[in-house]
Amino acid sequence: MTLNPKTTHREFFGLPGVAFITTTLPVVIIIFQFLVNSHYSVRGVNIEWDKVSQLLPQDWLQVYDWCFDKDAWKAYLTWFAVLAVCDVYFPGKDIPGVELRDGSRLNYRINGLSMSGALIAIVVARALTLENYYLPELDFLFNNQMQLICTTIIFSFIISFFVYFISFIPLTRPNGKNTKERILSINGNSGNPIYDWFIGRELNPRIGSWDIKLYCELRPGMLLLLLINLSCLHHQYHSLGKVSDSLVLMNVLQAFYIFDGVLNEEGCLTMMDIATDGFGFMLAFGDLAWLPWTYSLQCRYLALDENFYQLGPLKLWSIVAISAVGYYIFHSSNQQKSDFKQGKLNHMKSISTPTGSKLLVEGWWGLSQHINYFGDWLIGWSWCLPTGTMTPLTYFYVIYFATLLLHRQTRDEAKCREKYGKVWEQYEKQVPYKIIPYVY
Structure with a gap:
């Protein structure tokens, strides 16, 4: 090789x-x-x-x-x-x-x-x-x-x-x-x-x-x-x-x-x-x-x-809550994937692949293929909302970041489709959403 x-x-x-x-x-x-x-x-x-x-x-x-x-x-x-x-x-x-x-x-x-x-x-x-x-x-x-x-x-x-x-x-x-x-x-x-x-x-x-x-x-x-x-x-x-x-x-x-x-x-x-x-x-x-x-x-x-x-207390703490939810989704989903790869969550539902690895289809990873991206995007929203409605320019980050995440998701999907073949099609049927559960 x-x-x-x-x-x-x-x-x-x-x-x-x-x-x-x-x-x-x-x-x-x-x-x-x-x-x-x-x-x-x-x-x-x-x-x-x-x-x-x-x-x-x-x-x-x-x-x-x-x-x-x-x-x-x-x-x-x-x-x-x-x-x-x-x-x-x-x-x-x-x-x-x-x-x-x-x-x-x-x-x-x-x-x-x-x-x-x-x-x-x-x-x-x-x-x-x-x-x-x-x-x-x-x-x-x-x-x-x-x-x-x-x-x-x-x-x-x-x-x-x-x-x-x-x-x-x-x-x-x-x-x-x-x-x-x-x-x-x-x-x-x-x-x-x-x-x-x-x-x-x-x-x-x-x-x-x-x-x-x-x-x-x-x-x-x-x-x-x-x-x-x-x-x-x-x-x-x-x-x-x-x-x-x-x-x-x-x-x-x-x-x-x-x-x-x-x-x-x-x-x-x-x-x-x-x-x-x-x-x-x-x-x-x-x-x-x-x-x-x-x-x-x-x-x-x-x-x-x-x-x-x-902002005032209400807006400020609402933005903090959005950031906290995004952070929780991002880190707990990544931790769940890490634990699964280390063999700590063998009881969770998964699909075996020809390469010997397994695709997790339960927990956070049963909601979407890249649920961690969704959490990351919510964090991005919390960075833009503190500017209120003064100008859409300060919301550039969430638009750019969404584009970046979609590109990464597309790259990952192409690699996995080539790597896992028919098994990937089976995986997509069980986890149909790409990033945002029940939306996309």
Whole structure:
């Protein structure tokens, strides 16, 4: 069997889809910044294009200044490098990942708790020692959003080219003999350089024992989101002398999401992103630029003086309830699947497959094929509802996330249909709903 089989199936309709995503999504982030900033923020569905046009760059020199601002690059490169060093050397536990196609397992350092705890401790300590809790770092982050957005976009291009080119360098031992092929992604070994660059040619690009893909998945983008949200809270407090319950709620809900991811980072090792997808522009851009700047859109909107919005107890606790229900569905369903795979729930109804595995058709997994996606989507709604009805723009996340979940569901279904054949048809009869029980 070939260690690195050629990719025959093309995601996103091949090169046309890859080109569209690569050119469009960075523009989307920049458009959001033009619509939500200290000089203008959209209200309702009508965009005042005359005001937006005044914010557009007047010449290429201004574009250059946004893209290559020295302070923004110095701040981001320091952020990325310091986190990378901490990722390697901070205390944690080393655990093996999934078995690779050559029978080996890579070790991963799991230390997100100590890293994120140290970050919060530093932020809190600095706030307590400075007058009126004023942190210049958070002020810089809030006031240089366009420069930092451009920096993260360009950096995601740089790192995706870097991992693509190193995927062609043979792995060698100290004696200089080529002893092991690089393991390529089953999705990114088409032979077309543009497509493979986008999808990710190598499965686990590494520098020594430092895993670039897992690091980007969990560290610089996720923790930057936390700081962006805090910078919004910081700005509102120092601008108005008070903070809204809606902005506090957004900070709490997304901080909970971030730290929950940190506490459960072991689970990432078996997720599609880490176990089967290569690391290319799609993941690099998604982790480093798309996640921090689109997920923070609601906080950045609520932080503006004219968008100060109080929910009140009823709305606030209703949103908390939606988030709690989503969280419960997401985690209890994933835990049930994990327990079943470990042989702890053999009494539950399942379907045996030709591969020797079993498909669970009872409990949470009897309600829909991806009930965990439904819980995740409810959490997404709780991130948008704190903005009320001021503008549909802040509900972009739930629309985008629904599209992402549908794409994942379609990919999973295609793989399972090919893997299980007639058994999958039997499974679909017993569990007909894809994501939302009794709806879809």
